[in-house]
Amino acid sequence: MRGGNAGADAALRILVVEDEVLIALELECLLDDLGHVTVGIAGSSTEAIALGRAAEPDVAFVDIHLVDGPTGVEVARALSADPRITVVFMTANAKRIPDDFAGAIGVIAKPYSERVVASILDWVADRRAGRAPEHGAPDGFHFAPAP
Template structure:
């Protein structure tokens, strides 16, 4: 990344192949993946112990649709910036559970890089038709009426 800032990232994903692919992509982008959690309890324990800067959180984990709870706790109790990474965007609550955006699955490398740029330096995706083609959607760009774009 051009900013040179390296983030400590926790991946909360129960599909191991997706987690490994994301871990590799994040490392290639110059970031440190501090852990991979597959359940709510594991994610919260790792976050307390490892103090990540950012967490990519899937909504449906091995213990059910607990990703929203993980996100709420990470943001409100531990101050961790969170991004949802999910194919179940309709399960994201109206208040976004404290997350700053969502990456739709199946994700793209471009979507992950856009999300990282947004988190690091506040760059918003730009260009004609960006909202229709990107896989990353920053929540601040959406009003309640526009939240259907996330699905």
């Protein structure tokens, strides 16, 4: 069962890049409840980049601060180099995001709500399906500035 937009019907394959195990597991449960598939959880930049290349996710939720330091920006740059992967930062450290957002489409501020996660995934699913998204940015999400 999908939350949010009924028109966005395809399950997305999602990589969770988060070093806090409880947060990662909570997000994985939320994604499952929304009808999506978590293809992996990574706590370090090396693991995240390797999983991103091997698992071929549609979306990567990336925290800024990982086990190996503030390396989420590096992960976002590496993953967003693949045009098939949509990168979304999920962090309480938005000040560490560079002006170009390292290729990410935007940031979900922590703590986040289920509604924000569901809305962004519906937005991404609509874009991937060639449909115009039905809504702008939900509260708690900030799009990257246009290039």
